[in-house]
Amino acid sequence: MDSEALPSEIQTLLRYTLRAPPVSSSAGTPLHLTDKDGFAPEGDKRFKKLIDGIHFSQKFILSYQLVLIGVLLALTAIHWGSRLRAWRRRRNTIKGKYEGDKTSIGKAAEGKGAVITESISRGSSSSSSTLQEDFHPKYQDSERTLDEGSLLLPKASDAKKPPRKWTTSNKIRAWLVYQPPPIPLVNKTLPSNGTTIVVLAFLGLQIFYTFFKTSLLLSMIFVFADRTSLVFVANLPLLYLFAAKNQPIKLLTGYSYESLNIFHRRLGEVMCLLALLHSAGMIGVWYTVLQPAGITLIRFLLIKMILLGIGAFLAYEMLYFTSLGSFRQRWYELFLGIHVVLQVAALVLVWFHHRRSRWYVGVALAIFLIDRLVYRISVKTKTVRASLDVQQDKKTVVLRAPVPAQEKHKWVKSMVGAGITTGWKATEHVFLTVPSLAPKHIIQAHPFTIASKAPTAHEKEANLELIIRAQDGFSADLVRYAQCHDTASIRLDGPYGSQAAVEMLQDSDRAVIVAGGSGIAVAWPLVWSVIDRAAMQDLEHSTSPANRKNILFVWIIRERSHISWLGGEALEELRARGVTLATSAPTSEYGHPNIAKIIEEWVNGTDDQASDRGKIGVVASGPDGMNRAVRNICSSLLREGRDVSVEVEKFGW
Structure with a gap:
């Protein structure tokens, strides 16, 4: 800007740039058009670069939405293409098994009436446990007694290892699956390398749209401040879409809101930084332009538009600090309340701060209200009576609620969503409210x-169970309440969740499911979904027991009493279905088992029952350390040439 510009001209310029007309009409604005004070910014050469920069930013930011739509369409094509290939693979596999069974039956009929029988209790490999009072397995190669410090599974003596395939593809996949150790000193848990790459690419997109053709000269600082505000408001709908429990991204790409939580958090951090840069830029405008013209900082800050901007800035910064993991874990209930109030307040303040932001704010507000009011309160919520059962450790409550079942067409449920009365699927979750606590x-x-x-x-009533471990706040209050009350009225909002883990295991030849502690809440229905799907295929196509899917189910428990969460009978039933069942000795007494070696030995031991190209699906749900160990053994198996897919079920990072 020209330092010789008159204060009245500067104020007119700020009014013009802050209240710039739509891009479509600016090109046709006559240069002689003047402000009410007689000043025409468009026709003044002193401000031409500034006006051109602002107009370019308004046009350039429109391409951001096109990029997002393009990425969404690409992910949609990838997801549904993979689902189509998986369906064809299952169809061909079932067809091959069916034809093979007919051949074997025909050969048996040629014999002298021989009858071949095989017990279903024979698993794919010998099951074992380090809990001696629960299981006493024997092995064909030797009779081995396990103590609490031994491994869950013995090393297979004659296991056939597939040949190593050191291909570039395997190396890349192995590196993407690998999860590095936590950051030293701060002990910050990192995601897998693949997730990190995607997040960095997303952050790079934000940097590109913030700095592309933006001058950092003091004379052009207003253009930079304006660009940061445009990138901020352009991201508002995406921020609320990532956080919404009911949104179309899951239907299109298969990614549910909890899978997108890491992007919601990183985008929120970027937007807080953009708000800070915008505020700093506007202070820079005051310092370099308005202060020399005699406008004090107090006078500048008391302008209505600036005051509204300050309020929006403070609201989003408070959202960031109250969303930090340390704050959420310590004051979770406070975080829940503040998050909703601050979101609404921030959107209202941004709406009145600048009219150019109102389209984006309107879309974001619509996403927020439709998710909260239309779906979560009107469609997804159900109130039922539940029993409360305090477990032996006195720190865990098993909540059981009979839920009346209602039939709903699958396509309706997929398109518009449905509540808990239409059932749920493995790995899905609900939001629980217990009003009687306080x-x-x-x-x-x-x-x-x-x-x-x-x-x-065909069930008329579904039995819903939740395993709730006492931490603090709500869960601790629930445990204390359950010690004095057998039942409670509860409100359920859901179900929610992605079926990526279920689909991956069902598409695999061998399945590995690892649970740590209360991660059994994810693993238990998941293993049954795999068993039920395999049993249905066996029934429909008469496949022999030798063709059943090999399943390894590992449960790492902290206390011996945690077995009571499921009960010994339930575990025995699982083993009777042909699952290789392994439970650890209590880690509080004997330390953590070598989960990587357990998985590796089981995979080697089942290589003689699966072809080299057989797909292995692995799902883990538990503490960060266990999840990382599972990821990294899968990375090692990929480097060896095996076809391994891994999913970790947890909320965010």
Whole structure:
């Protein structure tokens, strides 16, 4: 800007740039058009670069939405293309098994009436446990007694290892699956390398749209401040879309909101930084232009538009600080309440701060209200009576609720969503509210994974179970309440969740499911979904027991009493279905088992029952350390040439 510009001209310029007309009409604005004070910014050469920069930013930011739509379409094509290939693969596999069974039956009929029988209790490999009072397995190669410090599975003596395939593709996949150790000193858990690459690419997109053709000269600082505000408001709909429990991204790409939580958090951090840069830029405008013209900082800050901007800035910065992991873990209930109030307040302030932001704010507000009011309150919520059962450790409550079942067409459920009365699927979760605990809990909703088997289509009443471990706040209040009350009225909002893990295991030849502690709430219905799907295929196509899917189910428990969460009978039933069942000795007494070696030995031991090209699906749900160990053994198996896919079920990072 020209330092010789008159203060009245500067104020007119700020009014012009802050209230710039739509891009479509600016090109045709006559240069002689003047402000009410007689000043025409468009026709003044002193401000031409500034005006051109602002107009370019307004046009350039429109391409950001096109890029997002393009990425969404690409992910949609990838997801549905993979689902189509998986369907064809299952169809061909079932067809091959069916034809093979007919051949074997025909050969048996040629014999002298021989009858071949095989017990279903024979698993794919010998099951074992380090809990001696539960299981006493024997092995064909030797009779081996396990103590609490031994491995869950013995090393297979004659296992056939597939030949190593050191291909570039395997190396890249292995590196993408690998999860590095936590950051030293701060002990910050990192995601897998693949997730990190995607997040960095997303952050790079934000940097590109912030700095592309933006001058950092002091004379052009207003253009930079304007660009940061445009990138900020352009991201508002995406921020609220990532956070919404009910949104179309899951239907299109298969990614549910909890899978997108890491992008919601990183985008929120970027937007807070953009708000800070915008505020700093506007202070820079005052310091370099308005202060020399005699306008004090107080006078500048008391302008209505600036005051509204300050309020929006403070609201989003408070959202960031109250969303930090340390704050959420310590004051989770406070975080829930503040998050909703600050979101609404921030959107209202941005709406009145600048009219150019109103289209983006309107879309974001619509996403927020439709998710909260239309779906979560009107469609997804159901109130039922539940029993409360305090477990032996006195720190865990198993909540059981009979849910009346209602039939709903699959396509309707997929398109518009449905509540808990239409059933749920493995790995899905609900938001639980127990109003009778205390007045503050009436408006609080806490997420818990459904620990019971998914109901079948013909059940008139489904049994829903939640395993709730006492931490503090809501969960601690619930445990204390359950010690004095057998039942409670509860409100369920859901179900929610992605089926990526279920689909991956069902598409695999061998399945590995690892649970740590209360991660059993994810693993238990998941293993049953795999068993039920395999049993249905066996029934429909008469496949022999030798063709059944090999399944390894590992449960790492902290206390011996945690077995009571499921009960010994339930575990025995699982083993009777042909699952290789392994439970650890209590880690509080004997330390953590070598989960990587357990998986590797089981995979080697089943290589003689699966072809080299057989796909292995692995799902882990538990503490960060266990999840990382599972990821990294899968990375090692990929480097060896095996076809391995891994999913970790947890909320965010």
